[in-house]
Amino acid sequence: MLLERVKRLAVVLEPPCAESPPSPSPSCPAGGGSFAPGERVCGRVELEASGAARLSALEVSAHGCAKVHWSESRSAGSSTAYTQSYGDRVDFLALRLVLLAPPAEDGGEALVLQAGRHEFPFSFQLPETLATSFEGKHGSVRYWVKAKLRRPWAMVRKAKTEFTVITPIDINTPALLAPQAGTKEKLVRAWYCNRGQVSVSAKIDRKGYTPGEVIPIFAEIDNCTTCSVVPRAAVIQTQTFVARGIKKQKKAVVASIVGESIAAGRREVWHGRALKIPPLGPSILQCRIIQVEYALKICIDIPRTSKLLLELPLVIGTIPLHRFGSRTSSVSSQYSVNVDWLRLGLLEQPEAPPDYSLVISSEETVEHLSPPRLDDPTRVPEGPFFAFIQEFRFRPPPLYSEVDPNPSPENGIRPRCMTC
Structure with a gap:
């Protein structure tokens, strides 16, 4: 039968031409490859027929959109309840290509495709502005290529x-390389009694990081209360979904560390406490209905009261920090510089300066070194001090020597003239 003559229909995408394309993260769906906005997507439609098959058209289309949807229960009284649904959609990509169609002079009749395997290549250009692929609880950003075979x-x-x-998000920008710092304090009360104050000051070297990097945290926690407190640090991911002006957020802890307990009246200092960033999807900041943001949260657990929270913004990028593209890659690197690349341009032995006779001719040397003639009115300088300056102006530099001509005494004290 006609339906059985087409055995297989598949869409195959070729990998991008980049040397090292970004790999999908856990929040990005895995598919036929990873592409960046503005790149050209190439592929082919593979069709396998067991016998001669009649076709009307073969077309391929590319799509990309962001969708959000969630439901909330509402109560209108003691006995009345209903469910309110929210949803929205934003299209980023909509292209259509016809790969196979009957010629117009044939009156639009069906084509006959012989038995065997056939390939139909295609390509299309991605727009320059696209949102990063994403899969969340209440929404997603997806891209796909679909082939349709009409018979x-x-x-x-x-x-x-x-x-x-x-x-791509390049963290080698001034905004993402700027240090982030903050201070927070809390007055602890219990049964209307003042139990003291807890304060925290924290700083990180920059705002932008990439997965796999380590965030060095510099913090100072003062516990001026009568109880022990426990400091914590965590990277928080916030997913924001927007539909019809209503926001729905979902927060998750993606990485965390716990510090040691701080006794009452003591102070704890973190000298670059390391917090490693796990594999994460990059920040999504340009989509109207879906946003993915990150923050470093410093939390102080205080018994029998609410926590003290200090939040510093983060941006998870895709292009890592260049080794020499910025002034620092971490706070610790501000105090230690790798000078291996500087040694490449330095010689092991210093080179002696050129001889003075090679720089200036012998005639000019005699002329410049000869003292001014006082009987010549044109050679007499004006001013009481200019004569002394003119005398020492063109004298040759001292001879180059690696041995100090005036060595210091062994005891390090120069002899002084008693008559002075």
Whole structure:
């Protein structure tokens, strides 16, 4: 039968031409490859027929959109309840290409495709502005390529392949290299009694990081209360979904560390406490209905009262920090500099300066070294001090020597003239 003559229909995408394309993160769907906005996506539609098959058209289309959806229970009284749904959609990509169609002079009749395997290549250009692929609880950002095979007197056969788009975020920018710091304090009370104050000051060297990097945390915690407190630090991911002006947020702890307990009246100092960033999806800040943000949160657990929280913003990027592209890669690197690359341009033995006779001719040397003639009115300088300056102006430099001509005594004290 006609339906059985097309055995296989598939869409295959070629990998991008970049040398090291970004790999999908846990929050990005895995698909036919990872692409950046503005790149060209190339692929082919593979069709395998067991016999001669009649076709009306073969077309391929590329799509990309962001969708959000969630439901909330509402109560209108003691006995009345209903569910309110929220949803929205933003389209980023919509392209359509016709790969196979009957010629117009044939009157639009179906084509006959011989038995065997056939490939139909295609390519399309991605727009410059796209949101990063994302999969969340209340929304997603997805991209896919779909092929449709139309046949006379038969259902349309479809094949679909998803691919990942990762918008590059370069952390080598002044805004993302700026240090982040903050201070917070809390007055602890219990049963209307003042139990003291807890304060925390924290700093990180920059705002932008990439997965796999370590955040050195510099913090100072003062516990001026009568009880022990426990400091913590964590990287928080906040997913924000927007629909019809209503926001829905979902927060998750993606990495955390716990410090030692701080006794009453004591102070704890973190000298670059390391917090490693796990594999994460990059920040999404340009999408209207879905945003993914990160923050470093310093938390002080205080018994029998609320916590003291200090939050510093973070941006998870895709392009790591350049070794020499910025002034520092961490706070600790501000105090230690790798000078191996500087030694490449330095010689092991210092080179002696050139001889003075090579710089200036012998005639000029005699002329410049000869004292001014006082009988010549044109050679007499004006002013009481200019004569002394003119005398020492063109004298040759001292001879180069690696041995100090005036060595210091062994005891390090120079002899002084008693008559002075």
